[in-house]
Amino acid sequence: MGRIRQNEERDWCSEIVNKKLGNGGDTRFWLDIWVGTRPLCQVFPRLFSVSLQTHECINQVGEWRNEEWYWNFKCRRRFFVWEDELLTQLMEVIGEVIFSRFDDSWVCAIGDDGGYTVKDGYRFLSDNFSPVIEVVDSLCRVLKRVWKKLSSIEGHNLLLAIIATMFAYSG
Incomplete structure (x- = not known):
């Protein structure tokens, strides 16, 4: 997606369009990039392999209780001792994320305030892909x-x- 020229290996579209996390209702916990630069299924493949929530959105992997978010992971079996360390690492990665009651959304890095206009898009494409004449x-x-x-x-x-x-x- 996002490749204009065949010899371009750069995926410019994913460079300029990012997901803004809200309530996690449109962002899959394991499969989408929402913390870091890779999906959590790639960062923690062992935990992903035992999860019963492999395709669930973030808001389905936890719940709000008294204005506080609690994770509720469901797995096929109990974790081995060494997998508990992986879970601790996962919790460190996702523990700093702040959720809101608003829906997830997409933001564009080339527009003002995350907005997008055709003019901004045209300017970006012209600056990055038009031949110099x-x-x-x-x-x-x-x-x-x-x-x-x-x-x-x-x-x-x-x-x-x-x-x-x-x-x-x-x-």
């Missing part, structure tokens, strides 16, 4: 005259004639 002054003057001509009524009529001709020859 050097235009000489004489070409600029010619293009300016052509644009003025096309923006006039005669230019409008000329464009309509060109379009009509294209349709006549295409079918």
Whole structure:
């Protein structure tokens, strides 16, 4: 997703669009990236393999009690002693996360305040993927005259004639 050129290995879309965690209702606990840079199933594969909640959203892996969040992990079996250490590490990773009562949302890093406009998107794509074209002054003057001509009524009529001709020859 997000690749414009075949030889580009960079996934620019995931670089600029991020999930903002709210109540965890639209974010899968193990499979989505919501803490760190990788899904928890990759960071803690052993815990993931014994979980009964592999596809559950965050808000289904815990609950609010008296305005405080409590985790409620369900597993196929009791943890081995060495897996308890993994659970402790997991709790350290997710323990600092602050939830809200608002829905999860997506934010765009190229817009102001996480918002997105077509102008921002166009500017980002142009800056990152458009080839650099050097235009000489004489070409600029010619293009300016052509644009003025096309923006006039005669230019409008000329464009309509060109379009009509294209349709006549295409079918």
